[in-house]
Amino acid sequence: MAPVTISRPTTYRAAIIGTGFMGRVHSHAIAVAGGQVAGIAGSSPERAREAADSLRAAEVFDDVDELIAAADVVHICTPNHLHAPLALAAIEAGRHVVCEKPLATDAATAQAMTDAAREAGVVAAVPFVYRFHPMVREARARVAAGEVGRLTLAHGSYLQDWLLRPEDDNWRVDADKGGALRAFGDIGSHWCDLLEFVTGDRIRAVSAQLAKANETRGGREVATEDIVTLQFATSGGMIGSTVVSQVSAGRKNRLYLEVSGSDATVAFDQEQPETLWFGGRDASAVLVRDPETLSPDAARLARVPAGHAQGYQDCFNDFIADTRAAIAGTVTGDPAPDGLPVFADGLRAARIAEAVAASAHRRDWVEVPA
Numbered sequence: 027m028a029p030v031t032i033s034r035p036t037t038y039r040a041a042i043i044g045t046g047f048m049g050r051v052h053s054h055a056i057a058v059a060g061g062q063v064a065g066i067a068g069s070s071p072e073r074a075r076e077a078a079d080s081l082r083a084a085e086v087f088d089d090v091d092e093l094i095a096a097a098d099v100v101h102i103c104t105p106n107h108l109h110a111p112l113a114l115a116a117i118e119a120g121r122h123v124v125c126e127k128p129l130a131t132d133a134a135t136a137q138a139m140t141d142a143a144r145e146a147g148v149v150a151a152v153p154f155v156y157r158f159h160p161m162v163r164e165a166r167a168r169v170a171a172g173e174v175g176r177l178t179l180a181h182g183s184y185l186q187d188w189l190l191r192p193e194d195d196n197w198r199v200d201a202d203k204g205g206a207l208r209a210f211g212d213i214g215s216h217w218c219d220l221l222e223f224v225t226g227d228r229i230r231a232v233s234a235q236l237a238k239a240n241e242t243r244g245g246r247e248v249a250t251e252d253i254v255t256l257q258f259a260t261s262g263g264m265i266g267s268t269v270v271s272q273v274s275a276g277r278k279n280r281l282y283l284e285v286s287g288s289d290a291t292v293a294f295d296q297e298q299p300e301t302l303w304f305g306g307r308d309a310s311a312v313l314v315r316d317p318e319t320l321s322p323d324a325a326r327l328a329r330v331p332a333g334h335a336q337g338y339q340d341c342f343n344d345f346i347a348d349t350r351a352a353i354a355g356t357v358t359g360d361p362a363p364d365g366l367p368v369f370a371d372g373l374r375a376a377r378i379a380e381a382v383a384a385s386a387h388r389r390d391w392v393e394v395p396a
Contacts, residue, residue, distance in 0.1 A: 038350050039064040041093045041121075043112055044103030045077035048126055052101045053081040054339060055346035064097045069104075094119050099149075099353065102126060105203045106211070110135045113150070117142045122149040122353050124346070127215055128379065129372030131205035136376035140369040149352045151345070154219045154367040154375075156281060158341035158348075160315050160327040161302040163365070165285070165292045166224045167321035168304065175289030177225055180266035182284055184217045185277035189252060195244040207236075207379050208250035213281075214270040214382070215375040219367070220283050222374070224294075227262040229378055231393050234385040239273040256382060300335055323364065 038061030042049050045068035053063050065085040068074030074086045087093035090112065094100055100116035102109055102125040113125045123143065129152055130136040143150035156162060168174060188194065198204040198212055205211050222228055236251035254270040264285075271277070281296035293303040302313045316332035317325040327344050329336060345367075352362035362368075377395050385392040 037098065038062065038353070039096070039098045040101055041087075041097035041099070042066045042081060042083070042101045042103060043090060043093065044068065044101075044126075045074055045081060046103065048103040049077065049081055049101075051339065051342050052103055052124070052346070053083075055342045056101075057082055058343040059347045059350050061099075061346070061350065065093045067093050091115065091119075094121055097121060099124060099349075105197050106131050106205050107203050110139055113139050114142055117146050117148055117150070120146065120148065122349075123369075124151045124153065124349060125369075125372070127152050127154065127372055128205060128211045128375060129369060130376060131211075133373065133376040133380050136369070136373040140373045143369050147356070149349060149356065149362070150369040151349045151352070152367045152369060152372040152375075153342065153345055154216060154223075154371060155338070155341040155345045156216055156220050156296060157223050157365055157367060158327055158344040159294070159296070159299045160317075160320060160324040160336065161299060161313070162220065162224060162294055163324035163327060164302055164313065164320050165283075165294055166226075166365075167323055168290075168292060169225055169285065169287075173290055173304075174285060174287035174292055177227060177260075177262060177264045177285060177287045179286040180221055180225065180260075180264050180284065181268060182217060182221075182282040183269040183271075183280065184213045184282075185269070185274040185280045186213065186272045187275050187277050189243075189272040190239075190275055192240045192242055193244070194240075199243050199248050199250055201249050204250065205379075206250070207254075207383055209252055209270050209272045210234075210236075210254045210256075210382055211379055213272070214254055214256070214268070215379065217268050217270065217281060217283065218378050219371060219375060220281070220294075221266075221268075221285075223365070224283065224292075225260075225262070225264070225285055227260040227264060228396070229258045229394050230261045231259045231391050232378070232381050232385050233257040233391045234382040236383075236386040254382065254386075299337060 066083040099122040235255045237253040239252040252273045284293040291305045300315045317328035348363040381392045381394040
């Protein structure tokens with residue numbers, strides 16, 4: 027890639043491409059971080075204009091290149107197949123990028139995006155935002171401090187029900203827009219990222235099964251899976267399993283991770299994010315999100331006193347705040363905040379996804395590239 031002039035802002039002028047639910051989440055987090063939505067673009071000019079007020083947009087752009095040129099940071103909230111061309115265009119223009127996951131619909135494209143961002147020297151972040159729950163950081167700190175002991179087992183699930191019925195439909199269902207893996211690419215990637223983030227260990231090999239609860243949606247046949255069961259082994263010696271589903275009735279967004287070691291077990295439930303279960307042979311406890319008692323990294327993200335609930339939007343707000351700090355660091359030389367998920371993490375998720383797909387196809391164990 028030819029050298030480019032990199033935008034190194036003291037402000038955070040954001041472009042948002044995509045005006046649906048995630049666009050609104052991004053715009054709120056940008057405002058909380060002290061940034062401004064310089065402009066937006068949508069799937070059509072009409073939809074973008076309808077969303078302008080709710081996204082706090084200063085301007086609506088019909089031309090994406092003009093929108094990119096007007097911003098310091100480009101937020102990509104589009105269907106998955108558009109992530110790569112938009113991110114690469116932003117990087118080529120010297121803009122920092124926040125791109126929704128999955129980063130790309132295949133690992134080779136995710137690698138090209140990661141390489142381009144590194145060569146251009148831009149900050150390129152991916153919203154694996156469950157990392158920003160304070161009690162996830164507390165779990166990570168306790169594992170790193172050795173309180174769980176030698177890690178032996180991890181298991182859990184990520185369960186939703188929004189695609190339970192045959193009439194439930196969305197662009198993610200179509201492989202040409204969402205990618206070959208839907209349930210795993212959309213939410214299973216979050217679970218695997220959380221596992222590796224909390225434990226500091228890497229999934230080395232996988233054995234997967236895929237299933238469809240509904241063969242048709244909206245009157246057409248679909249190829250993407252509703253359910254994934256996954257066994258895995260890690261480089262550090264853990265074994266484990268997880269279940270991923272978008273058709274589990276009554277489960278809205280239940281991400282559950284439990285990690286056991288030679289001394290203790292730690293468990294986090296995203297639908298009960300104010301607490302962390304920590305158990306030993308002799309005693310167990312439910313830890314609460316209290317900034318007075320948490321580890322420093324967890325306390326940093328505990329924005330309000332104990333008893334005042336934090337949730338998903340707070341995680342996203344902290345993710346964007348850390349992204350802004352990382353961008354400022356390109357000027358000051360300061361390192362990015364610890365735990366900021368970047369394109370390399372999106373590439374990691376794409377490699378795991380391809381191993382999952384290959385395993386399900388072969389009905390055998392598949393190694394995940396290091």
